[in-house]
Amino acid sequence: MPLQENDFDAVSLKPVTLRPNNSDAKPAIDSQPPTPNARNLYNESAGIYPLQREYPTLRATQRIFRVLAYATVALVIPGLLIRFLWIVWSTQDGILNEVGQFSLYAVASLFGMVALVGTLLTASEGIELAIDVQDNTLRIANQSGRRKP
Numbered sequence: 001m002p003l004q005e006n007d008f009d010a011v012s013l014k015p016v017t018l019r020p021n022n023s024d025a026k027p028a029i030d031s032q033p034p035t036p037n038a039r040n041l042y043n044e045s046a047g048i049y050p051l052q053r054e055y056p057t058l059r060a061t062q063r064i065f066r067v068l069a070y071a072t073v074a075l076v077i078p079g080l081l082i083r084f085l086w087i088v089w090s091t092q093d094g095i096l097n098e099v100g101q102f103s104l105y106a107v108a109s110l111f112g113m114v115a116l117v118g119t120l121l122t123a124s125e126g127i128e129l130a131i132d133v134q135d136n137t138l139r140i141a142n143q144s145g146r147r148k149p
Helices: 056-090 095-144
Strands: none
Touching: 056 095
């Protein structure tokens, strides 16, 4: 069904009417001293920007995430290999059944390991990215000076 002319409400704009100004008093806004734009100011209490900021807790968290990721790989892969060799060495009858059951366990372990390691390394790189963004922002702030001309 197509739209008709009367489907919409009419919109009317009132003309701006100027009020007569009979008083000699200026508005309060004009009596205030002009203030420069906020983008041209800086926080006077902040002092001078440092050349570089250090974040030891973030760096430590980043290292912990990486160590946990590497430790996960170092435990899961050899653990699966040792378990597989143990199954092959200790099983005499029904080795195919035992290897089949192990493969279900191994696939689930590998998927879990990949997910955990991926998450830990992604978090570690996210921390590195945040530190780099802050460092670049600080470098730009130092190059442009504390005040804009």
